[in-house]
Amino acid sequence: MTAVAGIALPIVLIALVILRQNIVVLLGVATFAAYYFWGGGEIMNVVYDMWDASNRDVLLSVPLYILAGAIMSQGSIAERLINLMKAFMKPIPGGLALASLLACAIFAAISGSSIVTLLAVGSIMYPALIKAGYPRTFAIGMLCAGGTLGIIIPPSIPLILYGIMTQASIADLFIAGVGPGLTLLGVFMLYSMIVNFNRDRGTWWSLKEITTALVDSIWALLTPFVILGGIYSGYFTPTESAAVAVLTAILVELLAHKHGFMHLVRGDTSRFGLSAKNMGQLIWRTVGETSVMMGGLFPILAIALSLNVFMTYEQVPNQIVEWLTGYIDSKVMFLLLVNLFLLVVGCFLDAGSAILILSPLLPPMAQSYGMDLVHFGIMMTVNLEIGYLTPPMGLNLIVAMGAFKEDFLTVCRGVLPFIGLMIIVLWVVALYPPLSLFLIK
Amino acid sequence: MEIAKTFLNRLRIAEQFLCFTAFMVMAGALIYDVLKREITGSGAFGAPQVGVIGMIVVSYIGIGLASAAGTHYRPRFADKVFPPRFDPLLKRIEEFGFAAFCAFLAFVATKVAIESYELKDVAPVLRNPIWPVQMTIALGFGSVAIRHVLYGIFLELKPKPSGEGAELASEQQAQEIIHGHDDYDREKAAARKGHTP
Numbered sequence: 001m002t003a004v005a006g007i008a009l010p011i012v013l014i015a016l017v018i019l020r021q022n023i024v025v026l027l028g029v030a031t032f033a034a035y036y037f038w039g040g041g042e043i044m045n046v047v048y049d050m051w052d053a054s055n056r057d058v059l060l061s062v063p064l065y066i067l068a069g070a071i072m073s074q075g076s077i078a079e080r081l082i083n084l085m086k087a088f089m090k091p092i093p094g095g096l097a098l099a100s101l102l103a104c105a106i107f108a109a110i111s112g113s114s115i116v117t118l119l120a121v122g123s124i125m126y127p128a129l130i131k132a133g134y135p136r137t138f139a140i141g142m143l144c145a146g147g148t149l150g151i152i153i154p155p156s157i158p159l160i161l162y163g164i165m166t167q168a169s170i171a172d173l174f175i176a177g178v179g180p181g182l183t184l185l186g187v188f189m190l191y192s193m194i195v196n197f198n199r200d201r202g203t204w205w206s207l208k209e210i211t212t213a214l215v216d217s218i219w220a221l222l223t224p225f226v227i228l229g230g231i232y233s234g235y236f237t238p239t240e241s242a243a244v245a246v247l248t249a250i251l252v253e254l255l256a257h258k259h260g261f262m263h264l265v266r267g268d269t270s271r272f273g274l275s276a277k278n279m280g281q282l283i284w285r286t287v288g289e290t291s292v293m294m295g296g297l298f299p300i301l302a303i304a305l306s307l308n309v310f311m312t313y314e315q316v317p318n319q320i321v322e323w324l325t326g327y328i329d330s331k332v333m334f335l336l337l338v339n340l341f342l343l344v345v346g347c348f349l350d351a352g353s354a355i356l357i358l359s360p361l362l363p364p365m366a367q368s369y370g371m372d373l374v375h376f377g378i379m380m381t382v383n384l385e386i387g388y389l390t391p392p393m394g395l396n397l398i399v400a401m402g403a404f405k406e407d408f409l410t411v412c413r414g415v416l417p418f419i420g421l422m423i424i425v426l427w428v429v430a431l432y433p434p435l436s437l438f439l440i441k
Numbered sequence: 442m443e444i445a446k447t448f449l450n451r452l453r454i455a456e457q458f459l460c461f462t463a464f465m466v467m468a469g470a471l472i473y474d475v476l477k478r479e480i481t482g483s484g485a486f487g488a489p490q491v492g493v494i495g496m497i498v499v500s501y502i503g504i505g506l507a508s509a510a511g512t513h514y515r516p517r518f519a520d521k522v523f524p525p526r527f528d529p530l531l532k533r534i535e536e537f538g539f540a541a542f543c544a545f546l547a548f549v550a551t552k553v554a555i556e557s558y559e560l561k562d563v564a565p566v567l568r569n570p571i572w573p574v575q576m577t578i579a580l581g582f583g584s585v586a587i588r589h590v591l592y593g594i595f596l597e598l599k600p601k602p603s604g605e606g607a608e609l610a611s612e613q614q615a616q617e618i619i620h621g622h623d624d625y626d627r628e629k630a631a632a633r634k635g636h637t638p
Contacts, residue, residue: 018522020535022515025542047546047553051575054497057489060471063464063496236475239489243471284461288506291460294496295503295581296512302500348518392518 005037023353024299031307039310049306054298057239058164063294064242065155068249069111070286072223073120075253080217081106082124087213091204094196096132097142098189100125104146105185108153109224110245112160114351114388115399118147126404133199138192140406141414144396145188145422148385151351153181155227155245158351158384160238161301162377165308165359169374170238171231176378176436178228180429184382187421219252232439254279297352304356317364324365331369335430338362339383346387350395354384371433378436382429386422389415445591446598452584453509460499460506467495487567494574501581508585511600513539529596536593544586550579 009030016026028046035043072078085099085106092098103121111117122143129139151158154174163170227245230236236244254275311317328334345354358380366376388396397411429435474488507513515535523531558572592599 016538017516018519019538020515020520020531021538021542022513024513025539026516028542028546044549044553044556047550047578050550050578051553051571054500054578055493057493060467060489060492060496063499064468064471067464067468239471240475243468243475246468247472247475287461287464288457291457291464291499291503292506292510292512293503294500295505295507296514298500299504299582300514348516350514353514 002037005033009033023349024303027300027303027307027357031303031310034307034310038314045310046303046306049309050302052309053302053305056164058160058170059301061155061160061170061239061242062157062297063290064239064246065112065157065160066116066290066293067286068242068245069113069116070289071246071249071253071282072107072110072220073116074282074286075249077110077217077220077223077249077252078103078107078120079124080213080220082121084210084213084217084221087206087210090206090209091201092193093201094193094199095201096125096129097134097138097192097196100129100143101146101185101188101192104143104149105153105181106221106224108149108151108181109155109228110249111150112155112157114147114150114385115395117150118143118396118399119403121146122400123403134196136406137410137414138195139414140400140404140411141416141418142188142192144389144400144411144415145418147396148388148422149181149185151385151388152177152184152378152381154178154231155238155242156381158355158381159377161352161355162359162380164301165305165356166363166373166377168363168377171234172374172440173377174228174231174238175439176374177381178439179435180378180382180425183428183435184422184425187425188418191417191421223248223252250279250283253282300353300356304360308360311360317361320361321365321368325368331371332431334365334369335379338366339379339426339430342380342383343386343390346384347390347392347394349387351381351384351387354387355380372437374440375433375436379426379430382422382426386419386426389419389422442595442597445595449509449588449591449598452588453506456502456505456509456584459502463495463498463502465495467492467499470495490564490566497574498577501577502584504581505584505588508588509600532596532599533593536589536596536599540586540589540593543582543589547579547581547583547586550575550582554579 012033013026013030016029031046032043035041035045039045082099082103085102086096089095089099089102100121103125104117107117107120111120126139126143129143130136150156154177156174156177159173159177160170162168163173223245226248227241230241230244231238324334328337342354342358345358349357362380363373363376367373388394391397391408391412394415397408397415400406401408401411470485470488470491474485474492477488478484554572554575557575558570562571563569564571564574
């Protein structure tokens with residue numbers, strides 16, 4: 001019976017894909033079948049596992065980081081950061097492009113999402129880049145690539161998911177993401193400077209402009225320092241830092257940026273009331289968006305964790321590792337194959353879903369080849385980050401196409417050089433673990 | 442169809458209010474915990490557990506909101522296997538298939554909640570009965586099942602599928618961001634002129 005089920009299950013899953021079923025159904029059918037045929041028929045265990053998966057306080061950081069990013073992207077923090085970066089990058093060749101990339105990196109240190117970063121910076125910078133004479137393909141490609149920094153520079157939702165699935169320390173994963181994130185940023189900036197060497201050379205630095213931009217953005221700049229500094233120093237856990245991020249976002253937008261506090265000092269309660277009303281509307285809207293995102297992500301997470309529990313109990317990863325090591329004896333060959341596999345997966349699945357589905361299987365294999373669990377998580381995330389730029393399911397491509405009103409071909413042509421650069425960085429990350437681990441060890 | 446449309450709309454509003462309340466409880470409990478720890482040196486008793494309950498409600502009730510927004514992820518690489526004339530049939534199969542799965546999950550989740558009620562299971566720190574929280578799993582998936590049955594019957598009510606939905610949502614988000622900055626610019630300009638916009 002179980003042998004027949006073993007053959008029938010993949011066929012059923014393929015049939016369900018053809019019959020256009022959601023990923024929740026595919027994962028759910030696989031999990032229920034696993035418990036029914038190989039777990040003694042105890043299908044109620046699926047819901048018990050889902051309950052255990054949901055009942056963890058580490059998961060609280062996910063909605064809170066999404067909310068903090070949403071508040072900041074719809075407030076005025078992004079614009080203030082961009083103005084500051086523009087003031088600093090003005091005399092450098094390709095200054096506006098470099099300012100965009102730096103703004104993406106700083107915004108990535110506040111938000112944990114690629115799309116939020118792309119939209120927050122891109123909606124302001126794309127028209128400015130086109131006006132400054134940058135080719136459309138370059139501008140859109142650069143912004144799409146800059147947006148992907150959102151999931152590698154901490155805080156990062158995919159890294160939290162990886163930590164939950166593999167029991168790796170989320171704080172260590174965040175710290176390990178800094179090196180590869182900055183390397184990617186450096187490579188993007190160098191490339192942007194080279195291809196725009198004769199374009200957009202502004203005037204020399206203006207102390208007044210820099211001072212004004214700095215004063216204007218001082219509260220916005222404080223946010224990533226509080227989040228990352230708190231985690232790095234061990235003062236906050238990732239969950240606490242997510243709560244602090246939401247609190248900081250609300251306070252910065254309400255008190256500092258909308259000048260609500262100054263209205264109160266002056267006794268102008270009506271203007272403070274207006275600021276508070278705007279903030280209330282912003283919170284209502286962003287909580288709604290965050291709930292939709294959680295509703296899409298959570299059933300996949302809960303069911304994937306149930307499958308994870310089953311496979312770990314049945315020692316499935318160990319059996320696969322044993323089988324695999326019989327065929328692949330070199331670590332480099334393993335890295336090559338696993339990265340090629342993840343690049344293909346990234347074309348069809350978003351980073352979060354891919355991590356949830358593959359984390360029970362791939363990390364144990366990586367550990368059997370002597371890889372560090374945290375290092376593998378970073379490599380996996382950098383790899384799946386490329387998936388945001390590859391058709392047909394590259395989320396940044398779809399978002400950029402819709403938001404900036406460009407055709408799919410222009411967007412695809414734009415991201416091509418950046419995909420090449422990211423693959424080079426991916427190999428450096430894969431073959432040189434200290435790039436990820438130097439801050440931990 | 443109008444009755445179904447009104448029902449779905451009201452269901453969405455109810456879920457949205459429930460999610461917003463639970464989200465506020467979750468965020469409030471955690472922020473209070475951190476602030477209390479900073480001020481008094483010790484965190485608030487049971488705050489993370491209250492936060493987790495809020496998150497569970499947001500996540501499982503949010504499944505219905507994700508359905509209403511059309512953002513549940515579906516692999517699309519095999520969409521061209523059947524010729525386009527089968528599209529209406531496949532759309533109904535997609536909806537009824539998802540509805541059947543969610544109804545089954547809601548049924549099993551209800552059995553689990555009943556078992557917890559009979560065994561008088563309580564949460565470790567707060568000592569509250571866990572069955573009402575477990576019931577949100579059943580409620581969330583049950584609501585999705587009803588929603589997708591109605592989508593299957595009235596295909597016109599179905600929101601844009603996930604890819605297009607995500608694109609539209611993102612486009613809307615982009616417009617909101619651009620719009621938000623317009624407001625900010627207007628406020629700045631008004632502040633320079635010395636009056637409220």
